[in-house]
Amino acid sequence: MKLLLSPSSSLKSGPGAAMMTAKLLLRGRRSQHQHHRVVRRIPVLVSTSSSGSNTFSDNECDCGFCPSWGMRMIKPPLSFNRIQQQQQSRYSSSSSSSSTKSWSNDDSLYERKKLSSIEPPTVAKELVEYLNKSWTAFHATKNAEEMLKKAGFVKLDEDKSWSSSSSNSNSNPPLKPNGKYYVVRNQSCIVAFCLGGEYVPGDGFHIIAAHTDSPCPKLKPVSKRKERAGCIGVGVQPYGGGLWHTWFDRDLSVAGRVLLKKNDGRVQSELVKIERPIVRIPSLAIHLDREINQSGFKPNLETNFAPILATAIKAELEGFNNNRENKNKDANNDNSSSSSGGETMHHPIILAILAEELKCEPEDIIDFELNVCDTQKSQIGGATNEFIFSGRLDNLCSSFCALKALIDASKDSSLKKHKGARAIALFDNEEVGSVSTSGGGGTVMIEAIKRATLSSNSSNSSNSSGGESDVIEQCLAKSFLVSADMAHAIHPNYTEKHEEQHQPLFHKGVVVKHNANQRYATTALTAYMFRECAKLSGIPTQEFVVKNDMGCGSTIGPIVSAQTGIRTVDVGVPQLSMHSVREMMGTEDVDICHKHFLAFYENIAKVDANVQMSS
Numbered sequence: 001m002k003l004l005l006s007p008s009s010s011l012k013s014g015p016g017a018a019m020m021t022a023k024l025l026l027r028g029r030r031s032q033h034q035h036h037r038v039v040r041r042i043p044v045l046v047s048t049s050s051s052g053s054n055t056f057s058d059n060e061c062d063c064g065f066c067p068s069w070g071m072r073m074i075k076p077p078l079s080f081n082r083i084q085q086q087q088q089s090r091y092s093s094s095s096s097s098s099s100t101k102s103w104s105n106d107d108s109l110y111e112r113k114k115l116s117s118i119e120p121p122t123v124a125k126e127l128v129e130y131l132n133k134s135w136t137a138f139h140a141t142k143n144a145e146e147m148l149k150k151a152g153f154v155k156l157d158e159d160k161s162w163s164s165s166s167s168n169s170n171s172n173p174p175l176k177p178n179g180k181y182y183v184v185r186n187q188s189c190i191v192a193f194c195l196g197g198e199y200v201p202g203d204g205f206h207i208i209a210a211h212t213d214s215p216c217p218k219l220k221p222v223s224k225r226k227e228r229a230g231c232i233g234v235g236v237q238p239y240g241g242g243l244w245h246t247w248f249d250r251d252l253s254v255a256g257r258v259l260l261k262k263n264d265g266r267v268q269s270e271l272v273k274i275e276r277p278i279v280r281i282p283s284l285a286i287h288l289d290r291e292i293n294q295s296g297f298k299p300n301l302e303t304n305f306a307p308i309l310a311t312a313i314k315a316e317l318e319g320f321n322n323n324r325e326n327k328n329k330d331a332n333n334d335n336s337s338s339s340s341g342g343e344t345m346h347h348p349i350i351l352a353i354l355a356e357e358l359k360c361e362p363e364d365i366i367d368f369e370l371n372v373c374d375t376q377k378s379q380i381g382g383a384t385n386e387f388i389f390s391g392r393l394d395n396l397c398s399s400f401c402a403l404k405a406l407i408d409a410s411k412d413s414s415l416k417k418h419k420g421a422r423a424i425a426l427f428d429n430e431e432v433g434s435v436s437t438s439g440g441g442g443t444v445m446i447e448a449i450k451r452a453t454l455s456s457n458s459s460n461s462s463n464s465s466g467g468e469s470d471v472i473e474q475c476l477a478k479s480f481l482v483s484a485d486m487a488h489a490i491h492p493n494y495t496e497k498h499e500e501q502h503q504p505l506f507h508k509g510v511v512v513k514h515n516a517n518q519r520y521a522t523t524a525l526t527a528y529m530f531r532e533c534a535k536l537s538g539i540p541t542q543e544f545v546v547k548n549d550m551g552c553g554s555t556i557g558p559i560v561s562a563q564t565g566i567r568t569v570d571v572g573v574p575q576l577s578m579h580s581v582r583e584m585m586g587t588e589d590v591d592i593c594h595k596h597f598l599a600f601y602e603n604i605a606k607v608d609a610n611v612q613m614s615s
């Protein structure tokens with residue numbers, strides 16, 4: 001129970017350690033380590049300080065057995081303080097509220113609230129809200145844009161001039177120190193930045209990059225399928241490396257963007273999200289495949305993975321019959337079709353659903369890009385409300401934390417004195433290799449950096465850096481990129497899958513990822529700089545390297561750093577069930593990540609100034 005509050009590394013590396021120690025404590029056993037833990041914990045528990053001040057160092061022990069935060073930290077993590085405060089608020093000597101209940105165990109010195117009323121960090125609740133609105137990369141981008149606009153960021157159009165000296169009245173507003181700006185590409189990728197008050201062209205960009213896409217089935221270009229067994233299915237293709245078996249027997253729907261032909265001939269792209277469950281991929285009954293639990297579930301993604309949309313008979317009763325489909329086919333064949341492409345490519349019933357939602361006619365739909373999505377809402381869970389259960393945590397958690405940290409950092413008074421730019425880049429298509437116009441392998445981020453630098457350079461031609469031809473190269477050499485993508489927490493039921501010394505745990509900090517074969521872009525230097533930013537704000541970090549007998553994933557880190565030359569570190573928040581339709585992570589980890597990213601923006605220039613690379 002109270003073990004969740006333990007700031008120290010586990011006695012025994014591994015996820016079971018906290019649980020094990022809890023049991024030992026309650027039984028009153030006292031080994032050297034457990035003795036240490038009790039000594040260390042009690043002053044925290046009985047503290048009556050309401051200031052929330054840091055009392056952790058008072059509890060430091062020099063028994064020599066327990067690895068301490070002191071190895072990495074100068075004070076406890078902010079989120080640890082939050083847990084401490086939560087604990088103190090629970091401590092009560094006189095409260096008789098009906099929502100509290102006395103502990104009967106003599107090891108427990110306080111009354112506690114109902115478990116169900118334990119409040120997770122606000123930022124975790126905000127993430128859940130963002131997840132519920134962001135079913136696709138398009139929605140994640142749109143919602144990010146709305147948050148940025150609300151915080152005063154100004155949109156820059158890529159197809160207009162960024163030059164402050166442009167005489168074109170149709171150009172973007174001039175970029176200025178303390179200004180906040182963003183660029184959107186393909187509706188699925190967003191780059192945002194704010195310039196420091198002392199920014200001059202050639203100064204570095206401090207960037208946190210993440211991705212907006214997640215593995216999912218996507219509707220095929222022609223999603224209409226032949227009627228099978230009296231059912232109408234939808235043709236889908238898998239996007240990315242999903243845990244596809246988890247998509248079976250879920251209440252699914254569709255979301256994405258739809259191209260509409262307007263009355264005046266314009267083509268408009270609109271986002272759509274059908275909230276109700278309209279499709280499902282049913283599994284095969286155990287009775288029809290008795291060996292499945294022994295031989296494994298191996299669905300054929302072409303034949304077994306098509307979601308069911310309706311029965312043919314119901315569709316026909318509602319007027320979506322074969323005749324209509326045939327009529328469209330005929331019209332298409334004689335090449336004199338006045339109908340839209342939509343009706344010949346997709347079942348009329350799906351077009352009708354989209355038209356209903358978009359308040360248009362099915363004939364207005366030219367085409368679409370739709371993802372199959374889980375309709376189950378993201379939510380907070382666990383006995384002490386300490387987890388988030390949701391799809392798309394990889395990588396909307398990193399995207400959201402980066403976004404929120406940038407917005408907070410753009411309001412911070414430290415920006416006025418900052419020499420450089422603070423930025424985020426939320427790319428699409430990471431799950432399929434990043435090579436796209438809106439992916440990390442594309443040009444959207446580097447072009448934004450170049451254009452911002454050159455635009456400011458022309459407007460600052462009278463100052464010392466004005467007119468220098470290599471301001472871009474100077475800027476890139478001074479820049480730093482945090483490639484933020486989720487990490488694998490050690491799984492309590494599969495502990496053998498993690499390397500002995502690198503076992504990320506919940507609530508223990510953002511994970512710095514390393515790989516000798518450059519699957520991650522981290523170097524000793526970039527890892528140090530990222531950790532040091534956290535350390536200066538009292539935030540913990542963890543390390544990860546994959547086992548030598550296993551393959552390693554990759555991220556946008558190596559791609560972006562190779563293309564730009566920007567120093568890069570690969571990091572991520574620990575989670576379980578990565579790439580499942582329903583993943584899980586810790587609520588405190590959202591808080592830690594957000595605060596670490598904020599600390600990055602605040603401290604990186606200072607940390608960088610102290611680093612010397614001898615040639």
Ligand SMILES: [Zn+2]
Binds near residue numbers: 211394395430485
């Ligand atoms: Zn990812």
